[in-house]
Amino acid sequence: MSDYAHVPGGKLKLKxxxxxxxxxxxxxxxxxxxxxxxxxxxxxxxxVAVSSSSGSKDKERERDRERDYDSREREDESAASPAPTGRRMTDAERRFEETQRKRREERARKGAHLTHKERVNAFNKKLDSLSEHHDMPRIGPG
Structure with missing residues (x-):
């Protein structure tokens, strides 16, 4: 019993x-x-600097371009970051989101022109073309 008499107390020390x-x-x-x-x-x-150096038509064009550019930047920022977390997306993340969006749109376009009956027929054709490996096993007597 003397070997087990001393028990150290306190929490464990971690590296x-x-x-x-x-x-x-x-x-x-x-x-x-x-x-x-x-x-x-x-x-x-x-x-303002551009407008003071050029004619009135050029001024209006430049202002319109600047407004369009600023509005596009704001739209890009809002589209790139759906939640205002303060985190910026990397180029790879931005490309990934863009490809995902394109795929969703393509899938929606494909399915939009089909009726329910046509979708069911297409699904049945796909199931018929699969090998027997994918068939449901027979369960129970009979």
Whole structure:
């Protein structure tokens, strides 16, 4: 019994555990808003500078181009990040989302012109073309 008399107390010590807690990072949504506002101001200044150096028709064209460009950028940002998490998508993620969207649209276009009866017939043809390996096994007597 003397071998088991001493029992150490306290919690287990783990490697790399200093007992310090990591601080959570704050989201930088306010920084993103400020950056967007600054971009809009720069675009407006650019439009004013261009308008002062060219004719009135050219001014209107440039303003329209700037507005279209800014609106497209806002649409791209809103489409790229559906939730305002503050996380930016990488190029690969953006391409992946785009291909997924295209595939969904293609699938919807394919199925949109078929009636229910035509879909059922197509499904039955597909099942008939499969090998016997895919048949349901017979269960029970008979």
């Amino acid at each position: 790399g555990d200093d007992g310090k807690k990591k601080k959570k990072k704050r989201s930088h949504t306010t920084d993103d808003r400020a950056r967007r506002e600054a971009d809009v101001e720069v675009a407006e200044k650019r439009a």
